[in-house]
Each structure stands twice: as structure tokens, then as C-alpha cells.
Amino acid sequence: MSDSVQPVFTVAGIRGIENRVMPSADPPLMERAGRAAAEEAFRLTMERPGRVLIVCGPGNNGGDGLVMARRLLQAKREVTVVFDGDLARLPADAAAAYVAWRGAGGKVETELPPPPEEGWALIADALFGIGLERPLTGHYAAWIESLNSFNVPRLAIDIPSGIDADTGKVLGTAFRATHTLTFIALKPGLLTLDGPDHVGNLIVRTLDIDIAEHARPPGHVIDTTLFRDQLKPRLNNSHKGDFGEVGVIGGARGMNGAALLAARAALKLGAGRVLVSLVDERAPSVDLIQPELMLRTPEQVLAQANALAVGPGLGLDERAKAILGEALALERPLVLDADALTLLAQDDDFQRLCHDRSAPTLITPHPGEAGRLLGTDPFAVQHDRVGAAVELSQRYRSLVLLKGCGSVIALPDQRWLINTTGHPGMASGGMGDVLSGLLVALLAQRWPAESALLAATHLHGAAADRLAREGVGPIGLTAGEVCEASRGVFNGWIVQANQNGH
Numbered sequence: 001m002s003d004s005v006q007p008v009f010t011v012a013g014i015r016g017i018e019n020r021v022m023p024s025a026d027p028p029l030m031e032r033a034g035r036a037a038a039e040e041a042f043r044l045t046m047e048r049p050g051r052v053l054i055v056c057g058p059g060n061n062g063g064d065g066l067v068m069a070r071r072l073l074q075a076k077r078e079v080t081v082v083f084d085g086d087l088a089r090l091p092a093d094a095a096a097a098y099v100a101w102r103g104a105g106g107k108v109e110t111e112l113p114p115p116p117e118e119g120w121a122l123i124a125d126a127l128f129g130i131g132l133e134r135p136l137t138g139h140y141a142a143w144i145e146s147l148n149s150f151n152v153p154r155l156a157i158d159i160p161s162g163i164d165a166d167t168g169k170v171l172g173t174a175f176r177a178t179h180t181l182t183f184i185a186l187k188p189g190l191l192t193l194d195g196p197d198h199v200g201n202l203i204v205r206t207l208d209i210d211i212a213e214h215a216r217p218p219g220h221v222i223d224t225t226l227f228r229d230q231l232k233p234r235l236n237n238s239h240k241g242d243f244g245e246v247g248v249i250g251g252a253r254g255m256n257g258a259a260l261l262a263a264r265a266a267l268k269l270g271a272g273r274v275l276v277s278l279v280d281e282r283a284p285s286v287d288l289i290q291p292e293l294m295l296r297t298p299e300q301v302l303a304q305a306n307a308l309a310v311g312p313g314l315g316l317d318e319r320a321k322a323i324l325g326e327a328l329a330l331e332r333p334l335v336l337d338a339d340a341l342t343l344l345a346q347d348d349d350f351q352r353l354c355h356d357r358s359a360p361t362l363i364t365p366h367p368g369e370a371g372r373l374l375g376t377d378p379f380a381v382q383h384d385r386v387g388a389a390v391e392l393s394q395r396y397r398s399l400v401l402l403k404g405c406g407s408v409i410a411l412p413d414q415r416w417l418i419n420t421t422g423h424p425g426m427a428s429g430g431m432g433d434v435l436s437g438l439l440v441a442l443l444a445q446r447w448p449a450e451s452a453l454l455a456a457t458h459l460h461g462a463a464a465d466r467l468a469r470e471g472v473g474p475i476g477l478t479a480g481e482v483c484e485a486s487r488g489v490f491n492g493w494i495v496q497a498n499q500n501g502h
């Protein structure tokens, strides 16, 4: 994995690094964290200096806040600290930070005071970090609700209090930050589920720790460097046979559009030829909007395509089952989505076939489909998205894309990645079909399965992001628009990747 790709660590991983670095760290990590937080506070209040409120909790996150407070006070800034923890139970570093704060002349409030007349210049949340273990209740929950109501910059220290660092779940209630300064490395909870709605602008400070020296990250954030090797301009001397033959099978009655969207996306991403089979017998025999698509029978598609996407609008009947069985038996890259995933979840024989395949299988469930595949429900999946994706990958020996806010990719060797492109305007019918089409197009063009999945996922969101920047959405964005925009973003990536001698 390239050095420039951002690592992601679970709480256990961060604790592991901490245990290795802490004993000999000079200056101590909490000093570094508090100093980084003070620097961020300066930056955020440059234009509107005034009193900073720092709300400190009963653990080391609170200690970071106390160091931050001392640094600000020493720089002649006005600071109000709120802390109502039990001094006798403070961890050693946080207790030292408390003593140093008091020694510097700092005061401590035990209740949230009313804001000064001119308002808080900044609110810093140092209540809970990665040590949060149960839902917030009582006065901590009330404080957070109150802090969230102030329309001023709100800085979360390490992670917004109330967000589970491993899963992104809100535990009770959570601080809504405008900025989050996170230490050592990113955590999954900042990037998926409820995390992105609470972190605001995300800033990572490694605290001068060379992470690669201490641990192998279990996860990464997806960016284009991960598949840059595949982003090649075409040779002049090329012909359509060089770019593969995509097969899409789906489109039962009432769902023709799902398969057509996938097929159109495959065309827009450069597949040499795109064959599509609509299993609805009354379906049209030509796509008049996209007549380049070749409408064929399932048998023809299965025989001819060198990469297949099965499932968009496929239905769940006997014919659908027969098609899925045949597709699984073919040793060609296979994307399974939508109804194909529901069928796979229901049938042990399909699962055995899937498990025994030697060509790559790529499954792209949303949380509902993932729940079916795991024999649980969407709530259990969302409770731990990374864990669910990794489990799916192991159980189905597949590359997995668990879709939604902060899509998670899990690979059969247990690595996982989180995608940060995309936005809630994508929560509309047909978006997943477009993603399947982008993916199968890259597979047909003989991209390795891992690169294809990373690229298609990242591209799909990046195209939607570009459209939103241009005023197309986010609300009301359509899947067809994302399909069109993907082409431009992808060609841009190729140009970029091949500048400067790459």
C-alpha cells in the first residue's frame, strides 16, 4: 500500500501504538495532543478572537483539553474550562494536566456557564474520545445538547463525544463538530455511518509518530493512488476487442431500467462492447436512448461476455435462479448485486458455488442485502459496518462493497478500506445499478478485481460530488446523471495520472 494513502486504525490499534510509544515519548503524547488542539484553536479564532470554552471529561480526552487550555492561557487567551470529573479517578497524565492547569492559574467550572455577551469564540469538546464505552446520559448528554445549539466554531478533540470510534454509531447523543482534530490516525467511526454527520472538517495530527514503524494499519481510506497503475491512456493502435465484452443480466418486468442503467454505465466507462439481457420477455429489443447496447438473451450474454454483472432488477423467480447458477459456474469475473444477492442469501447451493469459484466474485450489498447475506438484519450490519463487510468477505470468499454513508470495502485477505466520496443525494433509485455497471466495465477491461472495485466505488461518489459542486443536486440527483459524469471524472484521472512522467 502506498505511503501516501491514509491509514485507519480501530481503537485496539490506536491503543497498541500508544502502548509502544507512550513510555518513551518526550514530550508526552498528551502534551503534543493538547498543543495541537491549541494551535487549531488559534487558527479557528484568528478572525474572531474571544473566549474559548473547553469542556473536559473524566479521562485522557479531558486531559488533552486541560493541556489545550493551559497553552491558550499561556498565550494570553481567555479560556473557560468546565470539568466535573472525580479528581481521584483521573488517569495519571490527565491528573498531571489538571495540576498544571491549576498551577498556571486556570479556574474550573463544574457547570456549563452562560456564554459571554459577545458569545464563545470557540467551543472545544474534550469530554470523551476513544474510551467512550456506553451511551451518554444525564448531565453529559444535556451538556452536549446545549453545546450543539451554539452557532460558533465547534472543535471536537480526537472524536466528537458520543460517537463510537470503531463504528460511527451515536451512543446516546453526540457532539456536532464543525471541525474534528483527530490524533495519531483516522478511526473508522469518523468516516462511516453517523460519523460524517458529526465530524465537520477532519484534520489528522500524527503527533510526530511514525506509524509505519509501529503498526500495520488494518484499514485505509480509498484514494486514486491505490489504482493509479491502472489509469493508462489507450494505445493509438487499439480496437474494441481490446476493451472487453461486458454482460449485464437483470431487468425483470417493472425493473427494465435497472439493467439498462448498469449497461449504460458500462458503456460510458469504456467497455468495448456491452451486451445486456432483460429477462422480461416483453421488454424492448433496443435501448432507444442508448442504441449502442446489444440486447441479447441470457444464454447469449453468459456465453459471450468476459465479465458479468448479474442482479439489477433480476427478480427472484426460477428463471432468475437458473441464470444465477449458470453465472456462478462460469470462471469469469462476476459482479453480484441486488436480487442476485437475495437469491444467494437464500440458497446453500449458490453459496457453495460462490465459495468454490476461482475467478473473482464481487458483491455489492446495501445494508439490507448484507443483513440477508449474514442471516441478520440491517440494524446489526449498521452496528458494525467494517465487521460486517469483513465477515461477508470471508463467508462468501468475495470482494465486498458494503454501500451507504462511508462505503466499506473488504478484501478476502481481511484488509478493509473506507470510501469518502459521495453524498446523501445518492440515496435514490438506480444509483447502485450504475455502480455495478462501472465496476463490470473495468473488470471487462481486465483490471484486477481489487483495483476495479476501489476505482468504481471512488469514481461513483466522486462523480456525484462533482455534480453537486456544479449545482446538480445534491438533492434530486439522478443515477443517469452520475453515469454521465463518471466518464468525465474518469478521463480526468487518466490525464492526471499520466502527467509528470507517471
Ligand SMILES: NC(=O)C1=CN([C@@H]2O[C@H](COP(=O)(O)OP(=O)(O)OC[C@H]3O[C@@H](n4cnc5c(N)ncnc54)[C@H](OP(=O)(O)O)[C@@H]3O)[C@@H](O)[C@H]2O)[C@@H](O)CC1
Pocket (backbone or CB within 6 Å): 014, 015, 017, 018, 029, 030, 033, 057, 058, 059, 060, 061, 062, 063, 064, 091, 127, 128, 129, 130, 131, 132, 133, 134, 135, 136, 137, 140, 157, 158, 159, 183, 184
Ligand atoms: N491513545 C493515545 O495514544 C492518546 C490518547 N489521547 C487522548 O486520550 C483519549 C482516550 O482517553 P481514555 O482512554 O482515558 O478515554 P476517554 O475517551 O477520555 O474516556 C474515558 C473516560 O470516560 C468514562 N466514560 C466512558 N463512557 C462514559 C459514559 N458513557 N458516560 C460517562 N463516562 C464515561 C470512563 O469512565 P469509566 O468507564 O471508567 O466509568 C473514563 O473515565 C483519546 O481519545 C485522546 O483524546 C491523547 O492524549 C494522545 C495520545
Ligand SMILES: Nc1ncnc2c1ncn2[C@@H]1O[C@H](COP(=O)(O)OP(=O)(O)O)[C@@H](O)[C@H]1O
Pocket (backbone or CB within 6 Å): 366, 403, 404, 405, 406, 407, 421, 422, 423, 424, 425, 426, 427, 428, 429, 430, 431, 432, 433, 434, 435, 460
Ligand atoms: N448517504 C449517502 N452517502 C454516500 N453515498 C450514498 C449515500 N446513500 C447512498 N449512497 C450510495 O448510492 C448507492 C445506492 O445504491 P443502492 O442502495 O444499491 O441503490 P439502488 O438499489 O437504488 O440502485 C450506493 O453506492 C451508496 O453507497
Ligand SMILES: [K+]
Pocket (backbone or CB within 6 Å): 061, 125, 126, 127, 128, 129, 156, 157, 158, 159, 160, 161
Ligand atoms: K471529544
